[in-house]
Amino acid sequence: MVALFVILFVAVLLGIDLFIQARHRKYPIMAAAADAAPAAGLRETVRIPKSVFFHPGHTWARLQDGDHLEVGIDDFVQKALGSIDGVTVPAVGEFVRQGDPVITLRHDNKELHLVAPASGQVQSINTDALENPQLLRENPYREGWLMMIKPSELASNLGMLHVAESAVNWIKEEISRFREFLNASVAQPAIVGESMLDGGTPVSGALEHLDGEHLQNFEEQFLR
Amino acid sequence: MSHAILVDLTECVGCGACRDACQQVHKFPEIENTKLDAQNFTTLRLCEDAEEGTETYVRQMCQHCQDPACASVCLVGAIEKTADGAVTWDEGKCIGCRYCMLACPFDIPKYEWESGNPKVRKCTMCHQERHLAENAKVDNEGFVIDRNGDRIEIDGREITADDRDSIVSMTTNDDDDRATACSVACPTAATLFGDRDELLAEAHARIKDNPDDYVPQVYGSKEVGGTSVFYLSNVSFESLGFYTKLDHEALPQRTWNVLEKIPDIVVTAGVALGAVYWITSRRDEVRRYEDEVKKQKANKHS
Amino acid sequence: MKLAIPRITFWKAVAGIFLLGGLVAAVVRFGWGLGVATNLSDVTPWGLWIGFDIVVGVGLAAGGFTLAGIVHIFNIKRFKPIVRPAILTAFLGYSLVIVGLLFDLGRPWFIWHMLIYQNPHSVLFEVGMCVMIYTTVLALEFAPVVLERFRLQKALKVMKAITIPLIILGILLSMLHQSSLGSLYLIVPQKMHPYWYSPMLPVFFFISAIAVGLGMTIVESYLSARAFQKTLETHLLRDLARIMFGVLLVYFTMRFIDLLRRDALHYLVDGSFETMMLYLEFGLMLVIPLLLFNIRGFGQSRAGLFFTAFSVVLGFMTNRLNVTLTSLESYYREMFGTSYFPSIGELAVTISIVTAGFVLFGLAVKYLPIFPHHEEETVIDVNEAPERAAAPKIDGDPAAQLRRH
Ligand code: SF4
Ligand code: SF4
Numbered sequence: 001m002v003a004l005f006v007i008l009f010v011a012v013l014l015g016i017d018l019f020i021q022a023r024h025r026k027y028p029i030m031a032a033a034a035d036a037a038p039a040a041g042l043r044e045t046v047r048i049p050k051s052v053f054f055h056p057g058h059t060w061a062r063l064q065d066g067d068h069l070e071v072g073i074d075d076f077v078q079k080a081l082g083s084i085d086g087v088t089v090p091a092v093g094e095f096v097r098q099g100d101p102v103i104t105l106r107h108d109n110k111e112l113h114l115v116a117p118a119s120g121q122v123q124s125i126n127t128d129a130l131e132n133p134q135l136l137r138e139n140p141y142r143e144g145w146l147m148m149i150k151p152s153e154l155a156s157n158l159g160m161l162h163v164a165e166s167a168v169n170w171i172k173e174e175i176s177r178f179r180e181f182l183n184a185s186v187a188q189p190a191i192v193g194e195s196m197l198d199g200g201t202p203v204s205g206a207l208e209h210l211d212g213e214h215l216q217n218f219e220e221q222f223l224r
Numbered sequence: 225m226s227h228a229i230l231v232d233l234t235e236c237v238g239c240g241a242c243r244d245a246c247q248q249v250h251k252f253p254e255i256e257n258t259k260l261d262a263q264n265f266t267t268l269r270l271c272e273d274a275e276e277g278t279e280t281y282v283r284q285m286c287q288h289c290q291d292p293a294c295a296s297v298c299l300v301g302a303i304e305k306t307a308d309g310a311v312t313w314d315e316g317k318c319i320g321c322r323y324c325m326l327a328c329p330f331d332i333p334k335y336e337w338e339s340g341n342p343k344v345r346k347c348t349m350c351h352q353e354r355h356l357a358e359n360a361k362v363d364n365e366g367f368v369i370d371r372n373g374d375r376i377e378i379d380g381r382e383i384t385a386d387d388r389d390s391i392v393s394m395t396t397n398d399d400d401d402r403a404t405a406c407s408v409a410c411p412t413a414a415t416l417f418g419d420r421d422e423l424l425a426e427a428h429a430r431i432k433d434n435p436d437d438y439v440p441q442v443y444g445s446k447e448v449g450g451t452s453v454f455y456l457s458n459v460s461f462e463s464l465g466f467y468t469k470l471d472h473e474a475l476p477q478r479t480w481n482v483l484e485k486i487p488d489i490v491v492t493a494g495v496a497l498g499a500v501y502w503i504t505s506r507r508d509e510v511r512r513y514e515d516e517v518k519k520q521k522a523n524k525h526s
Numbered sequence: 527m528k529l530a531i532p533r534i535t536f537w538k539a540v541a542g543i544f545l546l547g548g549l550v551a552a553v554v555r556f557g558w559g560l561g562v563a564t565n566l567s568d569v570t571p572w573g574l575w576i577g578f579d580i581v582v583g584v585g586l587a588a589g590g591f592t593l594a595g596i597v598h599i600f601n602i603k604r605f606k607p608i609v610r611p612a613i614l615t616a617f618l619g620y621s622l623v624i625v626g627l628l629f630d631l632g633r634p635w636f637i638w639h640m641l642i643y644q645n646p647h648s649v650l651f652e653v654g655m656c657v658m659i660y661t662t663v664l665a666l667e668f669a670p671v672v673l674e675r676f677r678l679q680k681a682l683k684v685m686k687a688i689t690i691p692l693i694i695l696g697i698l699l700s701m702l703h704q705s706s707l708g709s710l711y712l713i714v715p716q717k718m719h720p721y722w723y724s725p726m727l728p729v730f731f732f733i734s735a736i737a738v739g740l741g742m743t744i745v746e747s748y749l750s751a752r753a754f755q756k757t758l759e760t761h762l763l764r765d766l767a768r769i770m771f772g773v774l775l776v777y778f779t780m781r782f783i784d785l786l787r788r789d790a791l792h793y794l795v796d797g798s799f800e801t802m803m804l805y806l807e808f809g810l811m812l813v814i815p816l817l818l819f820n821i822r823g824f825g826q827s828r829a830g831l832f833f834t835a836f837s838v839v840l841g842f843m844t845n846r847l848n849v850t851l852t853s854l855e856s857y858y859r860e861m862f863g864t865s866y867f868p869s870i871g872e873l874a875v876t877i878s879i880v881t882a883g884f885v886l887f888g889l890a891v892k893y894l895p896i897f898p899h900h901e902e903e904t905v906i907d908v909n910e911a912p913e914r915a916a917a918p919k920i921d922g923d924p925a926a927q928l929r930r931h
Contacts, residue, residue, distance in 0.1 A: 001852075002847055004803065004806070138761065141903075168906065172906060260568070296713070299650040301643050301645035318632075318633065318636070323648075323710075475715075478712045478715065478725070481725075483647065486652070489701070490698055497599050501599045501601070
């Protein structure tokens with residue numbers, strides 16, 4: 001009897017909670033379904049952590065423990081690419097220079113090359129993320145970090161990078177530019193498709209439809 | 225010497241002297257009870273069987289098991305099977321978890337639910353009372369002291385010389401031996417107190433000598449591995465409401481079967497976990513190293 | 527977030543009422559004693575407080591050792607972000623179990639007697655010692671979070687060095703007391719319904735604790751995602767759910783074989799209350815979660831995972847309460863013609879303890895670095911990015927028009 005009562009009690013509380021949630025959504029029946037959508041799935045978003053420095057080539061760097069830089073790719077390029085099959089980064093011990101294309105993202109048989117956001121020696125690499133590029137999709141700023149470098153000319157390197165409000169403004173600008181870039185590439189019917197129906201051009205996975213030449217253009221215009 | 229109580233239900237006339245004596249010796253209110261509780265260590269209940277036309281008075285009290293479940297489960301060891309045969313409870317230790325109440329196969333221990341400092345209560349086989357006569361000394365305030373000079377307490381009460389004398393007289397039988405108050409009070413010798421082995425032999429002898437007067441079972445001799453309270457009856461124990469579905473194996477053995485394995489489990493599991501940790505972290509290291517070697521090779525080639 | 531405010535306020539009010547009720551009940555319990563505050567009796571010495579606050583409570587806190595083991599011992603590092611919330615829940619859980627125990631003990635001020643009058647033959651002694659030591663271990667496992675918060679680097683280094691031994695100790699202690707909660711009932715074979723009395727009880731308790739530990743982790747992570755926008759990645763939770771189902775399948779296979787071997791299967795058609803409760807247990811813990819998890823598109827989503835795991839948690843509660851209370855009901859009815867149902871006071875205390883758990887968890891998540899991405903970040907809606915002047919006409923090479931600067 002007690003067991004039954006406890007279970008019912010908990011179930012009733014859960015029911016009340018669902019009811020309240022649903023009322024706030026104004027679509028009672030859709031409540032559960034809406035929850036089911038991935039958090040950012042319906043709304044396309046790009047995340048910009050406050051403490052991360054962005055290279056205009058869409059890689060980032062974060063100071064760690066005072067004397068290390070954590071490096072990765074940003075949310076924008078990650079979303080634009082849609083999915084990532086493989087990542088390559090320099091080996092531990094190698095020296096990278098700010099602006100050198102040292103990170104390679106693979107998708108099908110296309111490749112994108114991203115630059116190092118700062119100069120320095122590679123101290124360690126994130127083998128988890130290299131083995132499981134899905135981590136870059138989950139959170140490119142945390143689990144999806146790629147390498148740790150020991151910076152050699154931090155002060156002058158930082159001048160190039162965007163941070164905080166500057167990064168937010170820059171990303172907004174980039175999104176607009178990217179949209180134009182896509183519209184301009186509209187000559188290719190495959191990209192337009194359903195994406196144009198609602199007026200906006202979604203960013204997510206847009207690059208999946210670009211072929212070699214346009215990808216080349218993207219790399220030149222956005223990743224340098 | 226291990227003591228026991230033998231209750232021959234065929235001899236019981238239902239006078240209630242045992243119950244009254246129990247209440248008196250423990251200073252409980254004297255009522256005609258049917259249920260055990262914190263102030264009733266023994267009950268007397270009439271069981272009528274209309275079909276058979278039998279009337280049987282049944283006494284119930286703690287069985288003072290040989291291997292008591294209540295003592296085995298008590299986490300602070302407040303309950304103890306004494307060499308004397310009685311199963312006793314130590315107020316100074318009990319934390320009031322009431323596991324003993326749950327564990328007792330006869331549902332004997334009772335609790336002072338209304339008290340702010342509750343005790344577990346049950347029949348004590350007059351354990352302290354029977355040993356009171358050994359302590360003749362009294363301190364200058366008139367309280368009985370033991371050999372170490374500490375005042376003797378029963379149920380938190382200090383005992384005066386008068387108290388002692390009345391308790392001793394209630395727990396001394398005709399042969400001038402110490403016995404439980406109930407057995408001393410019983411006018412028909414339906415409740416006997418004595419050496420466990422002798423009483424058990426007596427019980428079996430009674431069945432053997434008068435097979436028509438008894439069902440062939442000494443209740444309490446085998447139940448849960450044997451107890452120190454035996455019953456004889458001329459109607460089946462089941463019909464009298466006795467707990468007849470009990471195993472003949474002592475209950476504490478069941479938990480001990482598990483508990484005794486703990487050291488082995490801890491060692492085995494500890495070593496296993498350590499080994500798994502060593503292997504997995506080693507594998508990680510090796511992989512990282514190999515990755516780097518591979519990468520360096522690849523870089524050399526390109 | 528705007529939408530969330532009224533909802534949280536509602537639950538805050540409810541939590542306030544629950545806590546207040548608990549307070550009143552506590553005053554009654556400690557002022558007037560167990561007899562007045564509870565429906566416990568000489569016949570039914572253990573009730574809701576043991577059944578729920580302790581046996582269910584310890585089980586639900588099993589996520590701590592399960593995840594610590596997965597991540598640190600089996601070295602499956604991708605679950606690392608979940609370890610902290612799991613250890614936090616475990617620590618809170620155990621602390622609240624001890625609070626619950628203080629309510630239930632007749633003389634709580636003597637609880638330390640356990641340390642000096644040890645009875646190694648008592649399962650309860652073993653449980654008590656393990657719970658006490660393990661709560662300390664959990665506090666130590668959780669300490670780095672607090673040290674991090676206050677930037678105590680030296681202490682952090684010390685803690686890092688003893689992490690692995692601590693975790694192994696924690697797992698061993700959990701193995702012992704999670705299973706021993708089942709062993710508690712080994713001593714009353716004749717009182718329990720054959721569905722639930724089994725010499726295998728300790729094993730069953732241990733395995734199901736692992737499953738529900740994983741389930742609770744999923745549930746917590748969903749709830750904190752809702753309340754604090756602090757959350758874990760869905761695919762991690764999905765993997766956890768897969769492990770959970772693996773464990774559950776092992777568990778139920780063993781349960782079934784056990785019922786078969788003890789010849790208890792024939793009761794399954796007797797239509798009794800116990801049978802219904804057994805079906806409820808199996809349904810909530812295995813059947814419904816399996817069905818939910820396999821609904822296309824829903825089962826693998828965050829909400830789907832939540833309902834799946836929540837059902838397992840409910841099923842687990844049913845199981846523990848069945849063992850502790852339901853299985854004894856027929857014995858009490860037959861022997862004494864009574865049954866037990868908790869008093870308002872008992873319910874109020876239990877509810878407020880659970881509420882306190884929620885509140886403390888919330889506070890900890892708010893003020894301590896529990897969830898991995900607590901870094902502040904700006905989220906830009908792609909569609910809100912400023913629309914530039916009309917797209918340039920496309921003639922010639924489209925890309926040529928977009929040269930940067
Ligand atoms: S009858 Fe119960 S209380 Fe008495 S000794 Fe046996 S187990 Fe203990
Ligand atoms: S209630 Fe007291 S005597 Fe009984 S088991 Fe608990 S601590 Fe021991």
